[in-house]
Amino acid sequence: MEHTMISKLFEPVTIGSWKLRTRTAMAPMTRCFADVQTGIVGEDVVEYYRRRAADGIGLIITEGIVISPRAKGNPGVPGLYTQEQINMWKKVTKAVHREGGTIIAQIWHVGRASHHEIAGNLPPQAPSAIRAEGKVSRFGKPFDIPEEMSIDDIKEVVGQYTQAAINAIEAGFDGVEVHGAHGYLIDQFNSDLSNHRTDRYGGDLAGRLTFMKEVLKEVIDAVGANRTLIRFSALKIDQPDYMWDDPEEAIQTFIEACKEVGMTMIHPSTMEFTKTIADGKTMHQLVRKYWDGVIVGVGDLNAETAEQAIAEGTIDIAAFGRPLLANPDFLHRLEKGEKIISYDPKTHLKELI
Template identity: 60%
Template sequence: MKLLETVKINQWNLQSRVVMAPMTRSFADLETGVIHPDTVAYYAKRAKHGVGMIITEGIAVSPEARGTIGIPGLYTEDQTEAWKEVTAQVHQEGGIIIAQLWHVGRLSHSAITGGLQPVAPSAVQANGLTHRVGLPYETPKAMSEEDIQKVIQDFTKAAINAQLAGFDGVEIHAAHGYLIDQFQFPW
């Protein structure tokens, strides 16, 4: 069966053609965004059982990038260090692991971001309630050019931290109404 055969894609030798899509696990500390030891076991188990490439759940690039509780980060040294064990275990089991970098923009609340007002291209409140917390979305701060540059720097730092943590690559989440996607709509 071709699905379970090895394949070479660019520089990667995958143990199978199975790619695991991102799924929010919320295995991180609520305050620090440092992953819980269960995260290591979760991703290593998938590689051990033949997943060729794993794309992680969304990993916040900054405190204000979080849209729900328990979301891991990749913007501090402690977060980066914790991810090293995940990548080492996945590699030991023969897998490739990609960090999905994420900023939710207006789809957040200051109760989730540590008191920081959500940011977005425009000051337009999203409809609905925050994931798992159930609070109505707040009206975000319309981003200035300085805010946009900060977010670019946050993504850059998270990508560098991903490399330091041993990830094989990064994926930038730019869909589903999150920050980058929000720039495409005339709110």
């Protein structure tokens, strides 16, 4: 594909407080290369992000970074709750900024998608005491039965998200993405599969979104709406085929919640960007129907589908995941019409290149 055919993808754009070199993003991808005991990243992670910045990626969204020891769901995921963790992330952000890049931290709590041996020898936290289906990734043991969060627990965790956002800015990040997708803690509150509460955090979807709204309000107060992104989805890690009963109504409810708290940028997540889910429309087309702010699109995009979606106005930024794992010089290859290396989990899951 020639550069002239993908001109939209290479346009500079300003979204929120970020002046991006291209309309591209590096999607957040769990890598598990931090120190298992301390959650501190190493020089290999610094170089990993630096290389993608050097390629010209517009917005780098980091792998999920946990907000507390109890938020952890896999061995080797990084944290953003100790000074030592913050200090090492400073090296990452400086390296990215030296290359002219923009990088935000995805702040993360896995909720029930964990095991007490990973989560500081405490039971995982969740809106209700309902076990997730399946086993902990890269650990192999079944998910634990979680502990239902009290009102005090909820307040404490909202505070941890807020502090992680503040810590991200201290570490030199240009902002944060709140991970509200894929069956992790915020999405566990959002979903009727995992939230059977009868208080104000439960009930219909609008009620179940209360926890997400409280997190977003506090994060926006701390770092600004122009530096805050929210990721949401129907997709669950323990139920990959899950879809809302009425996708359009659910999306409308999510959008109303985002507007209510003052969000200006959102990141709806799906595994298949081009798949229609209601009324002949894709997830992102339905989102655009109700949202005129910034949309980051993701879901197995390639150059052609990304270019088309940007040109149509469905999305503003196209996020790529696996192609960027296999090709640190992904944009260079696109621009020069060079071959894109296919993602190989046997190689690319185990290496930071």
